[in-house]
Amino acid sequence: MKTLKSLLILAIAISSFSVLGQEKSASSLLTDELKTKDENMYVIERVIPGAGNLSAEELQAISQTSCGVLDQMGSDNIKWLHSYVTGDKIYCVYMAKSEDLVREHAQKGGFPANSVAAVKTIIDPTTANNK
Structure with a gap:
């Protein structure tokens, strides 16, 4: 149910709409969501030399390991949203x-x-366009 709520909020945020006569950007709506939850968003920098050269199978294995640990820790406590793979780092x-x-x-x-x-x-x- 929390995932459905998050997806709905994200869909609304992406479409950008008017609230009380004021335009709200997607980023503004997501920031509002961050302030109302009992959890925070974190960006983790992982230095992994050659990360950008990892194969699809290697990335899948890393993802499976991460998801397995998350399952053990409980989805009410921590959730992985996504990652960015660069040359020597994963964010x-x-x-x-x-x-x-x-x-x-x-x-x-x-x-x-x-x-x-x-x-x-x-x-x-x-x-940049918000007043």
Whole structure:
């Protein structure tokens, strides 16, 4: 049910709509959602030399390991949203009740967590047009 709610909020945010006569950008709506939950969004930087050269099978195996650890930890505490694979790093975006849970996931999965940062707000090109 939480996943359905999150998807609905995201769909509404992406379409950008008017609330009380004021335009709200997708980034503004997502930031509002961040402030109303008992969990935070985190960006995790993982230094993995050659990450951009990993095969589809290797990325699948990493994903399966991550999902297995998440299942053990409980979906009410921590969720993986998506990741960006670059040359020598992977940037992951998670929702979690604490930074400690993000670091625990990394430790249990055998993943580096070189940097963990809580997201304070989200901006995008529509931010430039807000009054």
